[in-house]
Amino acid sequence: MNDNIFLVSGLPTRFSSPIVVRPYELSWFDVELPDPEPYDVVFRNRACLICGSDLHLYKGLHPFAPLPACCGHEVAADVVEVGSKVSTLVEGDRVYISGTGANLVPCGECIQCVRGEASRCENRKAPISFSVDGKPVSRFPSGFGEYTYGHEAYAFKLPDNVSYYEAAVTTDLAYVIGVVRRSGAGIGHVAAILGAGPIGLRTLEVARLAGISKIIVSEPVDYRRDCAEELGADFLIDPKMTDAVDEVLAATNGKGVDYVFDTSGSLAATRQGLKILKRGVGGLGMLVLMGLYEEPSLTVNLSELMYKAGKIVAEWGIREGRTQNIHDALHMLAEEKLSIMKWITHRLPEDKAVEAMEMLINKTEQAIGVEIVR
Numbered sequence: 044m045n046d047n048i049f050l051v052s053g054l055p056t057r058f059s060s061p062i063v064v065r066p067y068e069l070s071w072f073d074v075e076l077p078d079p080e081p082y083d084v085v086f087r088n089r090a091c092l093i094c095g096s097d098l099h100l101y102k103g104l105h106p107f108a109p110l111p112a113c114c115g116h117e118v119a120a121d122v123v124e125v126g127s128k129v130s131t132l133v134e135g136d137r138v139y140i141s142g143t144g145a146n147l148v149p150c151g152e153c154i155q156c157v158r159g160e161a162s163r164c165e166n167r168k169a170p171i172s173f174s175v176d177g178k179p180v181s182r183f184p185s186g187f188g189e190y191t192y193g194h195e196a197y198a199f200k201l202p203d204n205v206s207y208y209e210a211a212v213t214t215d216l217a218y219v220i221g222v223v224r225r226s227g228a229g230i231g232h233v234a235a236i237l238g239a240g241p242i243g244l245r246t247l248e249v250a251r252l253a254g255i256s257k258i259i260v261s262e263p264v265d266y267r268r269d270c271a272e273e274l275g276a277d278f279l280i281d282p283k284m285t286d287a288v289d290e291v292l293a294a295t296n297g298k299g300v301d302y303v304f305d306t307s308g309s310l311a312a313t314r315q316g317l318k319i320l321k322r323g324v325g326g327l328g329m330l331v332l333m334g335l336y337e338e339p340s341l342t343v344n345l346s347e348l349m350y351k352a353g354k355i356v357a358e359w360g361i362r363e364g365r366t367q368n369i370h371d372a373l374h375m376l377a378e379e380k381l382s383i384m385k386w387i388t389h390r391l392p393e394d395k396a397v398e399a400m401e402m403l404i405n406k407t408e409q410a411i412g413v414e415i416v417r
């Protein structure tokens with residue numbers, strides 16, 4: 044088919060989508076843009092935040108997304124075409140799409156679906172699929188490409204004063220809101236945040252809004268630590284230069300912290316996280332794991348953990364309270380409660396996607412939040 048053929052609606056019949064076929068290699072594939080199924084929507088992407096998990100995927104080390112796979116699932120977009128039964132969106136709506144490419148659509152027929160538990164559907168399927176060399180592409184399509192496709196239930200209208208650039212952070216903001224809420228952390232507590240990348244900085248801002256009384260941030264990269272300071276961290280640690288465990292104990296009169304939000308994805312940091320948990324009776328001290336690990340094996344001294352009555356909680360994705368967390372995130376953005384644009388350091392076009400990921404992996408160009416925009 045000729046690439047220049049356009050439908051009457053003005054949409055192209057094909058578009059090009061970037062796919063990671065081999066580690067550290069992004070290739071563009073010509074893909075058909077389908078007519079939407081009754082409840083599906085075609086979106087034109089406007090901004091896609093590069094997530095830490097995209098970097099694991101690009102390296103071929105994502106634990107749940109085998110290659111070939113697509114990067115880019117944190118997207119703000121325009122609705123450009125809707126299926127015949129879509130009732131919540133119209134062409135031209137500005138939306139945030141939850142989990143572009145990563146969301147499976149419930150079947151509507153299995154026992155979980157008929158009970159109204161669509162998120163537990165036993166037969167979920169991808170809304171659109173594509174194969175490379177006979178292998179299905181995971182997380183297809185990419186939020187870096189021009190178009191994506193999905194079920195209407197995954198799109199949320201943007202408040203008028205929220206830009207595409209701000210809206211692209213909604214996924215991880217909603218995730219962090221859910222994590223902090225479920226942890227129970229709030230007024231009077233002391234927390235340590237390990238890592239000051241996009242998730243760590245968002246955790247810092249949400250923790251501050253939740254009323255956490257003292258927030259300690261440990262981060263080895265200077266410019267990221269500076270950003271944490273600007274966003275209101277009470278105490279900063281450079282774990283390259285000092286012993287992070289000693290520093291935290293000194294900053295807390297030897298007691299340790301009530302909560303550790305470990306966004307680092309680094310086993311060395313996680314070991315420190317266990318050591319700085321407060322000792323106490325009755326379940327004080329919670330270590331919340333929030334970063335994916337490329338080497339996932341950790342040896343834990345279980346007796347030490349029991350002595351501290353500590354808890355380890357692993358949090359992945361926006362699960363429980365998904366819709367509420369997303370609405371709360373969009374509301375926070377609309378009310379300008381966060382300094383998002385302070386750490387969105389770069390906005391680049393699709394053809395710079397490789398450079399964008401390399402600068403995040405190598406921590407160059409002062410990169411923290413990098414978006415692919417159009």
Ligand SMILES: [Zn+2]
Nearest residue numbers: 094096117214
């Ligand atoms: Zn993500």
Ligand SMILES: [Zn+2]
Nearest residue numbers: 150153156164
């Ligand atoms: Zn089902």
